[in-house]
Amino acid sequence: MFPTLSHLIEYLTGFFIPLPFKTFGFFIALAFLAGSYFISKDLTEKNDAGLIPTTKKKLIKGKPTETKELVKHALTGLLIGFKGLFAYYNYSYFIDDTFSFLFSVQGSTTGALIGLALGLAYGIYIKKTNPFTELVEEEIEVKPQELTANLLLISAGAGLVGAKIFHQLENWDTFIADPMGQLLSGGGLTFYGGLICGAAAVIIYVKQYRIKTGIIADAMAAPLMLAYGIGRIGCHTSGDGDWGIVNLNPKPEYLQFLPDWMWAYTYPNNVIRAGERMADCSDPLGLYCYELANPVYPTAVYEAIMGILLFTIIWKLRNSFKTPGMLFGLYLVFNGLERFSIEKIRINNELYNGLTQAEMISAGLVVLGLSLFFWLRKKG
Secondary structure, X not given: OOOEHHHHHHHHHOOOOOOOOEHHHHHHHHHHHHHHHHHHHHHHHHHHOOOOOOEEEEEEEEOOOOHHHHXXXXXXXXXHHHHHHHHHHXXXXXXXXXXXXXXXXXOOHHHHHHHHHHHHHHHHHHHXXXXXXXXXXXXXXXXHHHHHHHHHHHXXXXXXXXXXXXXXXXXHHHHHHOHHHHHHOOOOOOHHHHHHHHHHHHHHHHHHHOXXXXXXXXXXXXXXXXXXXXXXXXXXXXXXXXXEOEOOOOOOHHHOOOOHHHOOEOOOOOOOOOOEEOOOOOOOOOOOOEEOOOOEOXXXXXXXXXXXXXXXXXXXXXXXXXXXXXXXXXXXXXXXXXXXXXXXOEOOOEEEOOEEHHHHHHHHHHHHHHHHHHHHHHHO
16 A cells, blocks of 8 residues: 555655655545646537537736735735644644644744745735736636636535535544544544535536536546546555455456456555554555455456446546536436445445435435436426
8 A cells, every 4th residue: 555645655766755645635636637638628529519609707816915915915924824833833733634733722922023024025015016006807708618617626626525515424423522623633524425416516606607517527537437436546545444344255256367456455554554563564654554454345346447447437428418417417317337236345324314414415315316317307
């Protein structure tokens, strides 16, 4: 396993460079980059075909520097100095749990004062060199593909909040025991929470650009599936606990061509340090020295493969339906079937009558997707 990007770099190059980045985060970044490419490509095609209009928007070309901007620069410098100098002197803590480190109240007072002074100095410099003495606006044309970055930021922000909320609902007892610790931890995210909240935020955002809900939903269907598949690669390579139940069964004859780790795996050096401490650990940090006592199904690998295959199918079908929204309905069906099929060998908390939150939501997505698909087909 490669719990941090440093471990992955060491595996590829032989050099260990301590960096404050988890491998899972690296693959999430790759997922967003891949998703943005295909979203932009599809929006460009739809714009060229006249399905999505080019809109006009007023853009602020320049404005005088206000006092609140000086305050913003000063506070930004204060925060960077407060955390930055503390990170320098406590680097092992910083790289061990970056998310918790950033959201903790710990920091350097000296760094905060230095950062405050530098931020204020920068704000004053910006004010003195600003050529604008009044607000200047201009009207520009906005093509839908130019919204890709905003779409990703909005979906990521809302998705993160939704993923966190749904995880806490699924693990209510743990949340009640330590509310702040659970909210500020770097783990604990539920995909369906992210999907629901992220989709809602995107739909609200694109309304101002006269983009129909069905069209933007279709444009994001294939990229969402691809991003999910790439994200699951990150889950597996980092060993973030997103694995299956214990698998002590011998590998079937018809699967002998697969490497053993694709059938059952103990996740040595996993990032969440689950299992038993390894007798012989070569981790340069001395932190990620644990592996599971019993091998489990590497369900993240199965989901990664299914996600990428389903992306290929959806992408090939993106221009096959006349009525906007039908492709997204198909995505919901594929997404629900994929998750429901893996849930029985995947570790999850049961919520009702032996069913997990993901099973209930995925079943609902299949029904919703089929209903949407055939309703739009009949309507079209």
